[in-house]
Amino acid sequence: MSPCMRGARILVAEDNMLVAMDLAAELEACDAEVIGPFARIGEALTAAAEHSPDGAILDVNLLDGEVTPLAEKLLAAGIPVVFCTGVALPKDLRGRYPDSPVFIKPTPPERLAEALCPLIGGAA
Amino acid sequence: MDKRTQDCGGRRQDTDPEGFQEVQRRLNAVLDNATVAIFLMNERQQCTYMNAAAERLTGYTLEETRGRALHDVVHHTRPDGRPYPLEECPIDRAFPERNRMQGEEVFVHKDGSFYPVAFTASPIRDDSGAPVGTIIEVRGIAEEKARENALRESEERFRNMADNAPVMLWVTGADGCCTYVNRLFCDFTGQSLEDALGLGWLETIHPEDREEAKRVFLAADQRREAFQSEYRLQRADGVYRWVMDAAAPRFGPNGDFLGYIGSVIDIDERKEAEERRNLLVQELHHRVKNNLATVQSIVGFTLRNSPTMEAFSRGLTGRIAALARSHTLLTEGTRAGTRLRDIFLNELGPYDDGSRVALEGPAVALPNDAAVALSMAVHELTTNAVKYGALSNDAGRVSVTWSVEDCGDGRKILIDWVERGGPPVETPARSGFGSVLLERLLGRQLDGSTEIRFPPEGIEVRIRATLGAAAPNPYAPVTE
Missing domain, CATH: 3.30.565.10 (Histidine kinase-like ATPase, C-terminal domain)
Structure with a gap:
């Protein structure tokens, strides 16, 4: 459990819904408010604009393509992001987003939550 | 020898015996050491002189031909056995037409065998310019012909092999320009041989692959190295197919670079x-x-x-x-x-x-x-x-x-x-x-x-x- 998650709004984008549900359940168990999970970039972008999340956990490949436009929008708005990828080269991702932790699937959801925790300064 | 030389002169020796003998001696040396056969004919087309090379070439001595029409001695029959009438002989046309004649003919040796020759027949004129005879130079070209035939045969063998090979083949010269493509290349691409020559074959490479294919070729060309490249080649029906092009440099007997020979296979399915x-x-x-x-x-x-x-x-x-x-x-x-x-x-x-x-x-x-x-x-x-x-x-x-x-x-x-x-x-x-x-x-x-x-x-x-x-x-x- 990551106590700093309490009350934080976390956007989840993950197209494997079993994985997404498990991650959502973990975040909810930490008393975070889950925005999503979304399997598509389009839906996630709309939700991000509406709900101004405190942080995001993103799968790199979603149903409608690479998560890049969503990640860039969030990071530009100063919203911390943790990546979880099954295919993309982590090195490449780390190069593009040096401040965002990158995990390779499968990663336990609590590890993702723990990584996001220190980045969400305001809600801690 | 002296007898022969006397006959080719035609001037009296008593006007300047010392000088004339010297000229005659030199002329003699030139004629008898020449490797080309030389015949002289008078205005009646009769042989009045032949040098040592001419005797060796024909098998006849001057004595045997003197006073006879040269044509009747060495050129009387065609290789197929039909008689060769004097009137049809181009060598003998030089005199009546007052013109130099050149060409190739087949002579008959004294032993009955035929041999190819190259000839030049030039009219001899007197001081007034009137023709008084003919000088004929003849060179045996049997070896040359054999070499030419062997080359043609080898060329034909190559073309036959190339055209029946199950791969596309091309050849470039030292300047990088294409000098040959085989039939399969033409069939595959729909280009004619003429289209493909020079740099024409590049047109059949996919526009996206053309620069890279050129780069690989030029890089190898500079180092005279074998190379391999893969690119898409347009088939006659317009479809692009992936091909593999493997080429090796060609060198002459002295090690000089002659260009490349390459083979191209369709690897689209494999790809x-x-x-x-x-x-x-x-x-x-x-x-x-x-x-x-x-x-x-x-x-x-x-x-x-x-x-x-x-x-x-x-x-x-x-x-x-x-x-x-x-x-x-x-x-x-x-x-x-x-x-x-x-x-x-x-x-x-x-x-x-x-x-x-x-x-x-x-x-x-x-x-x-x-x-x-x-x-x-x-x-x-x-x-x-x-x-x-x-x-x-x-x-x-x-x-x-x-x-x-x-x-x-x-x-x-x-x-x-x-x-x-x-x-x-x-x-x-x-x-x-x-x-x-x-x-x-x-x-x-x-x-x-x-x-x-x-x-x-x-x-x-x-x-x-x-x-x-x-x-x-x-x-x-x-x-x-």
């Missing part, structure tokens, strides 16, 4: 198989990772929803088995995807004695991700029915009906799961795990919605889903 295999490996890699992630999630949410270790163990093994079954379906499915009917049959089949499960709907295939998600949801519904619903007693029945409707860019699917004959149903106080899974899983992944109702006579689940065009199933047997 395609390679790409398919790479895609498959990538896809497989992705699937393995994804499946491990799925299993990890199943462990996670089963743990969260299990009051006891026993329940956890039962729930976990049941779900992992369902996941495994759904993957079996993927490998058995068609390339279009997994059949919807099979997904239900897979989970419900073990509980059906022929009367308890009814499946009714048109043939429809789901893409892989959707198939796995639906399989897991159907597993939850089935598990619930077996524990508490229509399959928990001996009389209940589960009926699943579905319909498909094409709409714009996708298909709308409506699925109804209806349980009857089980114990009376009560609306649960809070959503169970199965319904959460159904709602989230199917709602999100299948782009639709799930409605669960709890009338006393049995649970009713209505699933609406929208499917895009089904993604190809990489696990499907190739021989479908």
